[in-house]
Structures are given as C-alpha cells and as structure tokens.
Amino acid sequence: MRRVLYWFFIGIGVAVVLGLPGLALAVRLVWAPFYIPAGSMKPTLLVGDYFFVNERLARPVQRGDVVVFRHPVNNTDFVKRVIALGGDTIALEDGIVVLNSARLEQVPLGDFVEVNAPQGPHHSVPRCMPPKPALGADCRKALLRETFPGGRSHLMLDMGRSSLDDMPRRTVPEGHMFVLGDNRDNSLDSRVSQSAGGLGFVPLENIRGYADRVLFSAAGSWLYDFRNWRDDRYGMQIE
Structure with missing residues (x-):
C-alpha cells in the first residue's frame, strides 16, 4: 500500500507538470496541504501527518x-x-475546561504510548509522564475523551499537573475564538497571552480552513520515505 501511494503521488506530480495545471488549480482552490512538524495536537494529529485543509468555509x-x-x-500557520x-x-480548573460555567467531561481511556525517540525533521523528542523514560523506551501520556455540552467529543492527552492547568475565567471577544492543543501539557495556545508568546484570543478572520483528513503520515524524519509511512492513517478523517 505504501509503495502504491508513493507512486500515485509521483504520478499526480508528473501529470500536473505535463499538462493538468487546471486540475491542480481547481483542487488548490478548495484544499491546501499542511504538514505537522510538532506534537501539540497529539493524538489527533501526529508529528509527520500530511493533511488537507478545506479552505471553503x-x-x-x-466549538470542537x-x-x-x-x-x-x-x-505563521497554526493548527x-x-x-x-x-x-x-x-x-x-485543575486541567478541566469550564465553558459557560459547565465543566467539560473528561473520561480516562488508558495510556497513549509512543517511542521516546526524535520525531520529524526537527528531531524533537516527545514529552512523557514522569519518570522520564530512556531513549527508545515507551513514552506514556494519559489518554482521555473530552466532551462538549451537546455531545461532541474528541481525544486529548494529559501528563499531570502543569502551570497551564488553571486559568481564571475570561470572556471571549466577539469575532474571536479560544483554542487549545489536544496535547494539553505540550501546547502553546490561547491560555498564553500574545505578549508572552502565546496565541491569546484569535480573530475568526485569521482562519484559513478546517483540518479535513490525513493524506498520509510519516513516522521518520524524512516525509517522503514511504517505508516509514504509518499504515493506519491513510485518508483518516480528522475529528
């Protein structure tokens, strides 16, 4: 499957170069490719995920x-x-989101496990729950399902107490959004003000599009080495 997809992508590139720029433009007007170089959105998006962004808003x-x-x-682009x-x-409050005075439910689902080794082109090593594992050993984080009022839910990770687990109540300005990474203890997001290097409240007009689905995912440091592509993420819908 990896080899088939590899040559499929090569074929698309050749076809575009040889005479299908109109098709390429039509696709580009709706979907834009995006690459994940860091781990702030694990487990939803992994380092090495190459996914499409639907720019038709x-x-x-x-919410969600x-x-x-x-x-x-x-x-710069963020997800x-x-x-x-x-x-x-x-x-x-203690890592629990309180939205309009309602606490979002977090249900434990066991551990999220990955190898404690350099990931992606930046060779970043994942953060793990203590005690810190040796290189090559299992890196563990608590895996939870977080649910909004109304039932929409998603997966998230937690590594225990952190400085960002508590935030006093704020009101989101009109025309803005408050965003978090799913890897809560390894994400610089709306909890941190823009003056401190974070995102703060983000204007809705800054949105490029919705993350649609993963095209393919490379576990190694080189994106196009199909031998390291993750077999379970081809075409995966992003939720």
Missing part, C-alpha cells in the same frame, strides 16, 4: 472544530482545536 466555525489559522502577531467562541466564558 461553507459554515460558521463551531480543528482549524488552521494565521497567528495574530507573526502570521488547534476551537474550544470557545465570541461571548463564551472560558476557564480552566
């Missing part, structure tokens, strides 16, 4: 959406999960 953004957006200050929208109140 055919509906209003909703995974969106790609421009940083409000430096204009996070929308937790609160304009007019919502948002707080964190």
Whole structure:
C-alpha cells in the first residue's frame, strides 16, 4: 500500500507538470496541504501527518472544530482545536475546561504510548509522564475523551499537573475564538497571552480552513520515505 501511494503521488506530480495545471488549480482552490512538524495536537494529529485543509468555509466555525489559522502577531500557520467562541466564558480548573460555567467531561481511556525517540525533521523528542523514560523506551501520556455540552467529543492527552492547568475565567471577544492543543501539557495556545508568546484570543478572520483528513503520515524524519509511512492513517478523517 505504501509503495502504491508513493507512486500515485509521483504520478499526480508528473501529470500536473505535463499538462493538468487546471486540475491542480481547481483542487488548490478548495484544499491546501499542511504538514505537522510538532506534537501539540497529539493524538489527533501526529508529528509527520500530511493533511488537507478545506479552505471553503461553507459554515460558521463551531466549538470542537480543528482549524488552521494565521497567528495574530507573526502570521505563521497554526493548527488547534476551537474550544470557545465570541461571548463564551472560558476557564480552566485543575486541567478541566469550564465553558459557560459547565465543566467539560473528561473520561480516562488508558495510556497513549509512543517511542521516546526524535520525531520529524526537527528531531524533537516527545514529552512523557514522569519518570522520564530512556531513549527508545515507551513514552506514556494519559489518554482521555473530552466532551462538549451537546455531545461532541474528541481525544486529548494529559501528563499531570502543569502551570497551564488553571486559568481564571475570561470572556471571549466577539469575532474571536479560544483554542487549545489536544496535547494539553505540550501546547502553546490561547491560555498564553500574545505578549508572552502565546496565541491569546484569535480573530475568526485569521482562519484559513478546517483540518479535513490525513493524506498520509510519516513516522521518520524524512516525509517522503514511504517505508516509514504509518499504515493506519491513510485518508483518516480528522475529528
């Protein structure tokens, strides 16, 4: 399967170069490719995931959406999960999100396990629950399912107490959103102000699109080495 997909992508590239620029443009007007170089959205998005962003914003953004957006200050691309929208109140108490005075349910699902080894082109080593494992050993984090009022849910990770587990109540300004990474203890997001290097409240107009589905995923440091592609992530819908 890996080899078939590898030559499929090569074939698409050759076809575009040889005479299908119109098709390429039509696809690009709807979907944009995006690559995950860091681990702030684990387990939803892994380091090495190559996914499509649907840039046709055919509906209003909703709580729980995974969106790609421009940083409000430096204009670089980020991907996070929308937790609160304009007019919502948002707080964190011991790692639990409190949205409009309602605590989001977090149900433990065991451990998320990965190898404690350099990942991606930046060779970043994942953060793990203590005690810190040796290189090559299992790196563990608590895996939970977080649920919004109304029933929409997603997976998230937790490594115990951290400095970002508590945040006083804030009100999201109209036309803005409050976003978090699913890897809560390894994410620089709306909990941190823009003046401190974080995201703060992000204007909705900065959204590029919704994260749609994973095209393929490379576990190694080189994206196009198909021998390291993860077999279980081809075409996976992002939720």
